[in-house]
Amino acid sequence: MEAHLVLSLARYPVISFGTGSQVRLPGPSISQPNVFPFNSVTYDAMYNQLKNQDARLYTANGLLNMLDRNRHIKGTPERWQDWKIGVPRLEDSGAIPGPGPDGRHAQGEGIKEGVVDVVITCEERCWDAVVDDLTNRLQPLNKSVHVINVDIKDNHEEAIVGGKGILDLANMLTEAAKEEREKAGELFERGSVDARVPEVLGKWQEKWPGLPAIWTVGYF
Structure with a gap:
């Protein structure tokens, strides 16, 4: 929830989930x-x-x-596996941290469509649960999503550092999306941003070596 708070204060649209049974x-x-x-x-x-x-x-x-x-951040803890993907959440201000299709992050268009561009987990077992769940859903929408785990130890001090690192990652991804949109203009396609995610992650990992990350692409 620390990352949720930090991203919200930075005006990123955010929703958050747990992956356990309770x-x-x-x-x-x-x-x-x-x-x-x-x-x-x-x-x-x-x-x-x-x-x-x-x-x-x-x-x-x-x-x-x-x-x-x-x-003071959200009302109720939610479970990822119970999220109805593809169903709009108009009551939310936005989505899990990540750039929108136009490189802007304060609009929340993704969540209005019931999908997101990026999922960030903070523990590898949660990353595994998200990846497994996406596979089990059989990809009915055929929409790609970047699933990134930023490994953070479960204590207050590490959570604060991790939140700052995740905010920096969100900023770097958004900046890459803006650059691609500016280059392409009306011909902009999301694929150009997707192709830059490994590059952005590599640069981010150099800045944050204490926050080991793993990444894959899944599909809704």
């Missing part, structure tokens, strides 16, 4: 996690439940602070 948060012990369903329980409800359960514990471990941040 939302799992630390509990009073390793064997007693707090478990919530995706798509139905709000961050606000989760915050209040844990605050009432043990405010001292969940303040000390940072969980209440995280949930308080999350509930």
Whole structure:
């Protein structure tokens, strides 16, 4: 959610998802996690439940602070596998971070069409889950999407660094899209931007060697 926040503040259209079967948060012990369903329980409800359960514990471990941040970013945690691709989400301001087809990023046209250009995950198992899900959906729209994993350790400090790195990647991809549009004018096609993604990722990785990345192309 740190990347979601950073990109939103930079006026990028963003939606975010989890990939597990349920939302799992630390509990009073390793064997007693707090478990919530995706798509139905709000961050606000989760915050209040844990605050009432043990405010001292969940303040000390940072969980209440995280949930308080999350509930001011979006209402409910969503699961990627439940996202209905191709169905417009007109209530959203936009899409998962990435340049639009014209190189601009504040319009949210992709999500109005129910698709996105770029998916960024922050853990390799999540990247695997997204790639597997795209394959299992049998690509009904035949629309390509770049799936990039930026590996970030699961702690507050690393999340802040990772968020800055992901914002820089979004900026570099958007700049490449703008350059291609300016060169092509009315003849612009998205394929020219797609072809530059490996080049952009290579330059970005040189700037952010502490954030190892992997990339593939999937299809909706």
